[in-house]
Each structure stands twice: as C-alpha cells, then as structure tokens.
Amino acid sequence: MASTIRDVARSAGVSIATVSRAMREPSIVSVETLRRVRAAADELDYTPSQLGRQLAERRHGANGIVFPDLSGPYYGEVVVGYEDVASELGRAVLILATHGRPAAREMITRLAGRCDGLVVLGHTVSDEALLELAERGVPLVTVARPPVAGVDSVAAENHRTAFALATHLADSGARSVVFLGNPDRSPDVTERRAGLFAGAREVGLEVSELRVETMDEQGGAVAAEHLCQQPALPDAIACANDELALGLMTALRERGVVVPRDVLVTGWDDVMAARYAELTTVRQPLRDLGATAARFLDDLIAGRRAEPRIEVLPTELIVRSSSSPRER
Amino acid sequence: MASTIRDVARSAGVSIATVSRAMREPSIVSVETLRRVRAAADELDYTPSQLGRQLAERRHGANGIVFPDLSGPYYGEVVVGYEDVASELGRAVLILATHGRPAAREMITRLAGRCDGLVVLGHTVSDEALLELAERGVPLVTVARPPVAGVDSVAAENHRTAFALATHLADSGARSVVFLGNPDRSPDVTERRAGLFAGAREVGLEVSELRVETMDEQGGAVAAEHLCQQPALPDAIACANDELALGLMTALRERGVVVPRDVLVTGWDDVMAARYAELTTVRQPLRDLGATAARFLDDLIAGRRAEPRIEVLPTELIVRSSSSPRER
C-alpha cells in the first residue's frame, strides 16, 4: 500500500497541512521544515494521490475527446494535435470512440463526469445531447460539425474550397459532375456538397448527386458499378472523401475506365494513399484543428472566455493528375 | 453547483448510506425507499461524483495507453482496438503520446497515478522505467516491444514472417537483398532484420543492410538517392515499414528505376497506401494487438493472473506486384 500524507506528516513530525504546503508551495514553509518533509517523503517514497487532490480541488485536470473512430487517417491526426497541446498544458486526455453506437450519449455523459471539459468531433452524438451537457455547465468545444448554439466550434473550411473545386473541374474541361457521398453521415459532407453545387451553378457545370451507403472504399466500388450501368459516365466525379474516391478509381480501372481520360475524379482529406493514387483532393489542417480545440477548451475551463467562438481553418485544393485537363 | 448525495438524502428524508445503496444496488432497499430516493435524485438531477466514488473505492476505473505517436496508420489502429475492449469493460481510456520526448518517463509516471494500469506501446520509454512502475505494483502490459522481465507482453510475429519474406524474394528471382531500416528505432525492426538475415542465409540470398535516419517517406527518398549512387542496385530492397518503401519507390521512379523490373521492393505493415502502390508487405493484426492487451490488462487489474504472459500474434505476407517474379 502506498504511503499517504498522514504517514509523511507523522514521520516528519509535522501536521498534514504542513506536508501539503511543502509539496505544493515550498516557499511558504521554513527551510528546516521543508528539509524534514522532503526527507520523510523520499524515505516513504510518497506520491500525492491524484484522486485525493482532485476531490479536494474539485477539478479533474483531464480533458475528454470524443470521435467516431480512429481507423482512417483523419481523426488520428486531430487527436494527436489535441493531445499535444493538452499535455503541454498539463492535462490528461481521455478518449472515447463512439463507432456510431447508439449508446454514445450515455458514454459521453459518463465521460463528462470524469473530466473538466470535452471536445466532440464530427458525427458522434446529437446536438441535443451536447446542449444538455452545455446546460449542465460542461465546457464544450466541437470540431468538424456545424456550430451548436453557444458552444465553441472549430472546423475546416468546406464550402469555399468545394466551390473552387467546381471551378477547377470546369477549367479542366468537365461539363458535368456527380457529387458522391452521404450527407447524412457528416455535416462536413453536407457543406462540401453545397459548395460544389454552388460552384457548379456559377460556372455552368451540370451537377447531380449520387448517395452511397458507406463512405469508404467499399462505397466507392458500389458507386462505380452503379455509374457504369448508366448510358454514359459524367465528366467528373467529386467524392466526399478520399476513401470513396480511391475505391471508386480502383473499381473503375477494373472496368476499363481510365482516369482522368474517361472521367475526372477528386477526393477530400489528402490521406497518404491519395498521393500514391495521384488523386486530386483537399488538404485540411488536421493537427491544427485538434490543437485549436485544445486551446479553446483550456480557455473555457479557466473561465477566460465568455462569448462563444467559432473558428474556421482554411483548406487547400491539391491538384494531381486524377483531374488534369482532358483533351477535347 | 451539482447536487450531492447529501442533498438527495435530505430531500428524500433518508441517510446518505441509503442513497448510496439505492444507487448501486437497488435490490437491497425497500421499494418505497427506492421510489423516494429515485424521485429525489431525478428532481435534483443528481449524478454521483466519479471522484468521490473513485476515492472511496480506491480505484480509478481507467486504463492508460502510451504510444510514440498517432500520425502513421499503425498506432491508431492499435489504440482503437484497445479502446474498444476497454470501454466494453466499462473503463475509461487515458492516452499519452510521447513523441520521443525525453520527459516521457515523468509523463508516464504521472499517468500511472491516474489509472489502474497501463499499456505501453513500442519505443516510448526505457525498460528501467517500466520495471520501476511494475515494482510499484502498477499493472502493466507492453505491446510491440521485447518482453520485460515479469511484465505481460503482446506482440506481432516478426522473425518467422521476415524469414518467409526472404524465401519469397529468392523465389522471385532475387540473388541479393538490402534491408532498409533503423534497428535502434524499434525492437520490431531488429527482429524483422534478424528474420530476414536468417532467411536469406538459409536460401543463399546475399544480404546486407542500409540504415536510415528516419523511418518515413523522407528516409526512403534518402535511401533511394544513396542506392542510385552505387555501381549497381541490389535485386531486392526489404524495407522495415511501408512508409519507407513508399518513399523509396517514389524516389526510384523519379530516377527512372522501374519496380519490379529493375528492383523488387517490399514493406511492412500493409497500410492503406500500400494497396494503391501495389506494394508487397506484411499485414499485422493491429486491432487484435490492442484488444488482446486490453484483456490482459483487465485480468491483471482484477488479479485474475499471477504468471506473466507473452502472446505473439501471427502476421501475414501479402504479395503484390512490387515483388512479382523478375524475368531473366
């Protein structure tokens, strides 16, 4: 059994208050007392119990972060950016992956009981659940989901870059484009879709939509099959994320469709595989998203902020050969 | 301010002991009392403080996991496999990324004070530090690092599959192979190297080694430059991980070297990009590593195990065109 503050106090011949003071603010005890307490603490190799401390201070010294998954390359980067800043600020980081489970709400509530505040990423839990937490006074920051009233939010730019993407496709010779994705799966997707549609309309690009069940490589393959059964392919396919685009391109190739000759393809996220597949895509400042969220949360916890903040970080169109200009 | 057990007790006209019992074991209080306590708890919307509970029960109900980073595709998967099982078991998960920081040791010690046990991945902290924790009675499981005396360990098979990889390369017509990696960076790499060397010797493959500073795409590019300056390329290059191999292949291509015609290349990990680059590699059961570690740790914490266990999960050679047989 580890030794407690009372053991140290007894052994040093002082009161527990003095031990506590010696541990947390050495300058306010006399040098002689400090020496004795230090010696006793070393002797018993005493480490203050985090639990005792947390209870007395009424704070956990920990932040939570909630995300749907960690499989893709996406959330891992955000989490690492977050962890980096949080641990810099001396706080522990609790994680929770919801995996689209319906029990997510209770899991998050439980998590909230273990930390001083939390960051919620993407498609994990309802706005309603977040509002309830906010109402209970839990400091909250959302990342990559549309702002919830009164809650701090950090996101990557979607609309404008999707708009630019439409322009780029038109410049590359496309006359028609299909947006591939599932807007129900994530609010980001909804924004990308809206941006693309707006841009397409602006430059006179014919635009339509194809919904997929899953936003992974499998979904891309299914879409490829569907598109190949149509009388004609569109000029371009703008996918809601890279995994879709990669699965789509692989399946198209197997059917003899050559990208970009027969159809232009774009993704979103700039995952590592996109470089190797020469996929045009959009890069997001993933670590920055996490880091910014961590700083926002810290401000909230410390009570340094009243007005809710909304931050949108810029994204960047990365043009590769999957969308290079078509010959007429 | 949230309400406490005493508020509920007062409002329900019972003692705090009864409230506690009603919350955790409803069957042992009378139906009438239960009803009153429930009503009061609802009314005040009372949630038992995790901190109070933890202090009284002398357990955190949380596990820690320590890893070097989360950037690559590697650790993210392990962490997610771990989180999945741990949260299934009703425990919270604390993460800590060391990023090769020298302060890692203190960070881990602090982390250990906030949880009931921890899992340590790969190249994060010295064996000595782990032994000290183990001695202090912290339940410990290591993943992907060589077993430390008395500590549970889970790892993926390296030696045998690396041996098989050497055989495969010889079968594909290679007469010489270079192992590319940095054995100091990770114990896994050391084992892969040893397995490859053993296999190469067995099948009469000439084998040598090229060390790189960093085990990422950049490192692969540097290696490509170095190799191209030699009088002749080896027949095959076995890289310690996929990122190295991918960087290497890209840089080789830029120099007009064609894979697999001019040289065979293999990686290790089977990251997503490896599929798109048609890279021969070795797949590891990443989620299983995490999940197994979580179960081991749970057994340790529950005191169900005395003898330290060492588990080695099988890996699988994935042959793609980057190592397909050369024509003579």
Added chain:
DNA sequence: CGGCACGGTGTAACCGGTTTCAGTAACCGG
C-alpha cells in the same frame, strides 16, 4: 514598553462518495 505585522504552523472542516457496524421492527417457529 505596548501594540502590531508577519512568518510559520496546527486544528479541523471540508470535498463526495462507500462501507462497517449496530439498531429496530416485522415475522417466524416452537
């Protein structure tokens, strides 16, 4: 020389739960 400020310390009341132990009332069999 009296009073005051101040550095240093101890006592005890918290923080919010769990759990032991003892006590009471209802119920049972003899």
Added chain:
DNA sequence: CCGGTTACTGAAACCGGTTACACCGTGCCG
C-alpha cells in the same frame, strides 16, 4: 408468548488530499 431470524436503515468512520482560521513567537515601530 418468547427467542431468533430477516429485512432495512442510520450513524459514523473512512478514502487522501486542500485550506480557512486560529494561534504563537519574533522583530519592529512609535
């Protein structure tokens, strides 16, 4: 009608820290 279970409940001790407050001695000032 009595002794012994049985079912429930409450008082109080505990988990391991922090901190408000009181206290004491010393040095300084008027």
